[in-house]
Amino acid sequence: MRKTTALRAAAAATAALLTATACSSQRGQDAQDTTAGGACKGQQTTGITDKTIKLGGIYPLSGPASAYGTISKGVAAYFSHVNDKGGIDGRKVEFVVRDDGYQPPKAVEEARRLVEQEKVFAVFQTLGTPSTAAVWDYLNKQKVPQPFVATGASAWGTGDQHPWTIGWQPNYVAEARVYAKYLKDARPKAKVAVLYQNDDFGKDLLGGFKKAVAGSGVKVVAEESYEVTDPSVSAQMASLARSKADVLLDVTTPKFGSQALAADAKNTKWNPLHIVNNVASSAAVLKPVGFKNVQGVVSATYFKDPADPQWAADPEMKAYKDALHKYAPDADPANQFNAYGWAVASSLHQALDAMKCPTREGLRDAVRSLKDVKVGMLLPGVTMSTGHGDAFPLETMQLMRFKGERWQLFGKPVDTRKEFGPAAK
Amino acid sequence: MSAVTDLLQQVVEGLGSGAVYASLALALVLIHRFTGIVNFAQGELAMLSTYVAWQLVASGMPYWLALPATLAVSFAGGMLLERIVIRPVQGAPELTVVIVTVGLFIFVNALAGLIWSFTVKDFPQPFPDGGLDVSGVRMDWSTLGIIGVVAVVMGLLYLLFQHTSIGLVMRAVACNPASARLSGIRVGWVLMLGWGLAATVGAVSGVLVAPVLFLEPNMMGGVLIYAFAAATLGGFDSPVGAVVGGLFVGVAETLTGAYVDVIGADLKVGVPLVIILAVLLVRPQGLFGRAAVERA
Amino acid sequence: MSTITASLGTDRVRWLRPTLTVLVAAAVAVGAPFYFAPFQVFQLTMVLVYAVALSGLNLLTGFGGQISLGHGAFFAAGAYTAAVMLDRYDTSHLATLPAAAAGCFLLGLGFGVPALRLRGLYLALVTLSFAVFLPPLLKRLEPVTGGSMGLTVNKMQPPAWSGLAEDQWMYFVVLAVTAVALLLARNLLRSRVGRALLAVRDNESAAEVMGVRLSLHKTLAFAWSAMFAGVAGCLYTWVIGFVSPDSFSFVLSITLLAGLVVGGLGSLYGPLLGAAFVMYVPSVSQDVSEAAPGVVFGLLIITVMFVAPTGLAGLPGRVLGAVARRPPRTTAALDRMPEAESAPDAEPESQALSGPSETHTPADPAVVDAEPVGAPPRTEKE
């Protein structure tokens, strides 16, 4: 009795499986990928119609890097804002956000989900170098655009094996060049101590800086690194203080930026010129340290800081704050990551407008042929340009100095392409 | 500055970090002593308490009022947590309880991010700015303050356990809960008390370190690892061991990070590992832990 | 086998049912990649990868009773061994597997020696600090490991004759390795080593008296366990094609242990359930709450532990047990009695019933809910 029951069950299960395989296989979905006709014949139109465009983004909404997850809110607010005004060229944007917890395997899974299940037109933003590096082979093989990744590593613009991937923010090497130029001009004999995060971000910036000051009177005399998992950088700051350097290059992320600024302020015996990198330059980082303790700190930027009162009357900033208030009421408008999301989304808007064909190929080509494109959230004088052999949209930054309760821009925007030539590895 | 002053300055920095580790290690040791488990969520609970304090101060309450209020809230919260989250898995394999605290860790961390976002918050510093300068070696008041408060907390815990009847009851429960029941002790209530106390000590830790580390949801994540190291080194059931272990780990990693170039700041996290391993191979119960005193 | 009363018929059924189960499972496993979408096949592949690592951890923690919070490090060692061989020496993918396995076995052997001296909690925390130490070490060894940028290597490509897509081929390769690994784990447990491990877990001193060579077996357990984690790491490199130090933070180690406990310690298929939990539940959490997936994920872990304190694998048994259980029960006395260690599920009187011997077995004074089978020895403070 039991034997036959078991056999029957097995047979039934096998039959069911075979039926399922034959009839309703989910693998067949690849057939839904579409191509265009007419002038753009043969190009992929998956995820885009005359009325809609579907984009997918992968951000760390959980885990150790969740602080950056809020970028997705800025992006989503921008698209909602645009959709209410009729969409991008008549197309409503659908923006699908997935969480990778800052783990590369999770990023791969989510990228595949977005491409294969959600059928997105493009993967608009993967965040962080590890996650981006983990998925870019896949996306390029699938010929899915991966525009404006949220990482400043210089890898995204160099090399030609990944034509579908492109960065956006000034890469860390470019930023390093801005500081190098400033020091060579203002303090040609500077001895520099560097505090850097021990990952691609810190290493790229430090390496770029060393290369840019090579042969000049500016010397790096001390370097200390920290891990993101470290509780504090106070020990590193004490070590750097021993070097007696007259400049401190502070390559940190927000929390550690606050710690380093506070440690510098507390140490009354060592008063170097403190250069804090862009990632940690938000007013939200400086405020906890106390504005009186960060006077004279230098940094560089390329987009408007929402916490900075000087942009209070700026129309783009107003639109941003209104939209964020409306579409993401729980997000803090003063958080620069939200503004970053807004800026990068409006940059993509420009690129989508510039597409010759409304296809994946069209977007791939459009982001690689930007000519001095202005974006409202970017600083005046900072524009996006790409071209053959140049896959870094933003390479211009402007220096600023903290005075009173806000940053004051000084000097002219520094176009590192002109100053140093193309960024090469 | 002479080499000696340099060295002493680094030692002071190490003591500063060490005091931070010690403060959280105290709470870890408390829980372990009374419930036999390692609470992975201890740091996150401390962070949550700190946010409570921050919220109170931000809503206009004076710091010195917000502080006792926070400690009271943490005490009650800790007791409640034991009752709601830990009691249901009591009697399950111990690893199950540990994993529940891991779940709690993830939950509390995300919850804080949801409520207060991941932006760095400024937390009021109870100690004055500036510091002490002894022949070229500078020690901030805040560092001294943290060490002082940690020492006081340790002393209070010692008094509580060794010289009060409630402390005696708590030790009895830690030692043999079944016999404690037979003597009429309400064990469940004492365990809640243990969690409440640990949460309070954790809150003290969070409030102390927040002005130095800056308050954000991941503030205690890094500290937790070092607090584990401190507690392991000191012996997981000795409050004195937790403090000494914390200070030792802090000084050791700072000095090797600064002076041993091969190790450097990036690999200094390996230093506590080596020390702990060495200590445990000689004394498996840690520096201050008790070897089991039992005769058949 | 059943030597006493099993008639021929029931004996055959006894053989047939597991055989059929295995056949059906195999059919489903083989059929899956033809049914599911590629990214779902990828998810299944990752479940298998984690299952290998978890079954290794299970050998150590579930059966050996030693808690490791450092298995992410062995996983990373395996992954990097494969990645470096592929990147620097251009070896074939298959060649990296034995290298990763052997390397991690030796690493585990090395770790197993100091682990002998450390018990419970202390071992857990020392291995945790090892896991914390590894990422910066990998960054430091930049010439070999590619530093913090990590290494991107070629994924395994399906041979032309197979006619399979990349994800399907990958799945089958990983499935084959997983099947071998799980079988190996099962056989290890049934071997002398496994029986010795169980004896050690249940009562260390008694096992020692019985002549089990404690130190040898505990060290070997560590080595085998590390080897499984290393093999899983190697598979990871094949599947993901990218390794970086920050992919293997201590969070991975904690996730592995959590996955194992959630799946079911000391159960043969617990690792599979745990791997599925680790793989799918974060996605589910995200679908529930995009604002804070962690809140949902944390709650789900706690909930599973409430409902199934011995892990998902033990859930069916608990449900059946709860149905059958009758009121006369011990009150939930705390089971931290030191004596509870010696005889976790002894019921002193009923046990004593069986033997009329004059020697009275000392048993714990507070009888506790019998500790579930497969429970690890408690991390009793020493």
Place this chain on the structure above:
Amino acid sequence: MSEPTTGSTEAAAGAERDFLKVSDLYAGYGQARVLQGLDFSVARGEVCAILGPNGAGKTTTLRALCGMVRGRGSVTLNGTELLGRSPEQAARLGVAHVPEGRGTFNDLTVEENLRIGAHLRTGPRRRGRTERAAVVADLERIYDYFPKLRQRSRQAAGSLSGGEQQMLAVGRALMLRPSLLLLDEPSLGLAPLVTRELFEIVRAVNEEERTTVVVVEQNAQLALDIAHRAHVLEAGRLVLSGPAGQIREDGQVAEVYLGVSVLSRKAG
């Protein structure tokens, strides 16, 4: 299932006689049923021995009395129902249990162990100074009973010998000033001389303080020496009850009943 004690209907005397009254008690662990309906009474001030072979349910009986094991039926102490109460509640009603294997607090000193025993009398909301003084006096009294404990009062309990630990456990139980003292296998693992000494002290306590004692013992000879009454259990049922002297004489009967001799163990 007959009433083992002789039935008397005089109310006052009955209350004294049925100070502890166990009726139709069933108990066990999980699915293993150990006690199969026990009925017996213990009079106030009496020492009652429960005897029987391994696995008969002796220990389970004591555990059911003090709340460590849940049971069905009824157990009253001076008219108050004990079943369904937790061990700490039972302790509050004056039941002091010295568990098998002693259950001392090994990390605490001897004196701390004794003070824990008096926990209910000195707890925060308990009576004031007079009670504190009474506890100190009791401490002295225990030390008088067990002079060895006085010598070792500052030592960790875990460092004591087995006999000393057993004395400590009994001492701790007495610190509760119990109305009912339950002793589970006090002779287990002790040298014969030590055991005898311990039993003498139990007898003295009973005589001087009129504490009612229920003792479970393998060593029937010893137990019968100090007991007034005895009950013999087998497989969860009472098979023999009566005054201690009578049981001793009926040893042959028990042997027939149990298949093993109740008195087979040589005492001393």
